[in-house]
Amino acid sequence: MLSIPASRPNAYTGSPLDRAGHLREDADWIHQALADPETLFAPVWRARSLMKGVEAGQPEAVLLTAAAAEAVRMQDGPWAFLGLWDGRPVFTVDCSAAEDPLPLLPDGMGAFTDLRQVAGLLPPGEASVLAHARGLMHWRTRHRFCGACGAPCTPRSAGNVMVCTACNAQHFPRTDPAVIMLVVRGDRCLLGHSQRFPNTTMYSTLAGFVEPGESFEEAVRREVKEEAGVEVGDVFYHSSQPWPFPSSIMIGFHAEGLSEAITIDPEELRDARWFTKDEVRNHQAHGFGLPRVDSIARRLIEDWLEAG
Incomplete structure (x- = not known):
């Protein structure tokens, strides 16, 4: 089995931002940027992002000016400060405290929409910025207290660090690494129907979180063995994808299946099967669906199909 390169970037990658970490500690610069009329804000409301054109199938991100953002x-x-976009400061702000933030904004601002519904249609740079904002605000709203002593935390570094007011412990945004893999044996691939897919016919790649003291390759072999009972040999890196739903990074692989018999873990999977390329290409005719187009799971499958 040969390594299959990524054919194109994954959704939520390719950020246009210079994260400009050195500016996070410059309190005067941050204060001036917050009031600068050229500054942009990516608002987040209850894990949703502000967009327009969604109903027409042509979504685009709506970034607010400093004046428009003041209301939320x-x-x-x-x-929090996200970075610089062509030299313009970009911040994100969570306005979830408002029952409906749209009346607080100028007319024609669109609506707050689940990013996952439209990410495949958004310009790549916009999807990346909105994902960045969503992930960072999820962390901020859920890490208000110190995990070491329980005291309240206060933001530092322009919202990118939380510091305990009692023990001074510093807490940084959390990203949980997860491996996701398409196991291939001959001209067939292994796909599973997860317990998380009760109302769909979707079959997808296997995936799981990396455990402490474990390499990515070891995590791939362990997860496949645990979930499907299949032994894995060589593991080849494909690509990675930020997945802030709520706080993961997906590390994608193609993996060599060494055994064929499947023994599923019923707590994880409802079913798992080996599928031929023809079956995957014509999945609807064979009665099953594939993962959403913005997912790295779909990219792993598509690049395997295109490899010949």
Whole structure:
């Protein structure tokens, strides 16, 4: 089995931002940027992002000016500096405290939409910025207290660090690494129907979180063995994808299946099967679906099909 390169970037990658970490500690610069009329804000409301054109199938991100953002910032939600986009400061602000933030904004601002519904249609740079904002605000709203002593935390580094007010412990945004893999044996691939897919016919690649003291390759072999009972040999890196739903990074692989018999873990999978390329290409005719187009799971499958 040969390594199969990624044919194109994954959704939520290719950020246009210079994260400009050195500016996070410059309190005067941050203060001026927050008031600068050229500054842009990516608002997040209850894990949704502001967009327009969604109903027409042509979604685009709506970034607010400092003046427009002031109304939602007054809700006292967390905010953070994301970086520079062509030299313009970009912040994010969480306005979840408002029951409906749209009346607080100028007319024609669109609506707050689940990013996953439209990410495949958004310009790649916009999808990346919105994912960045969503992931960072999820962390900020759920890490208000110190995990070491339980005292309240206060934001530092322009919202990118939380510091305990009692023990001074520093807490940084959390990203949980997960491996996701397409296991291939001959001209067939292994796909599973997860317990998380109760109302669909979708079959997808296997995946799981990396455990402490474990390499990515070891995690691939362990997860496949645990979930499907299949032994895995060589493991080849394909690509990675930020997945802030809520706080993961998916590390994608193609893996060599050494055994064929399947023994599923019923707590993880409802079913798992070996599928030929023809079956996968014509999955609807064979009565099953594939993962969503913005997912790295779909990219792993498509690149295997295109490899010949």
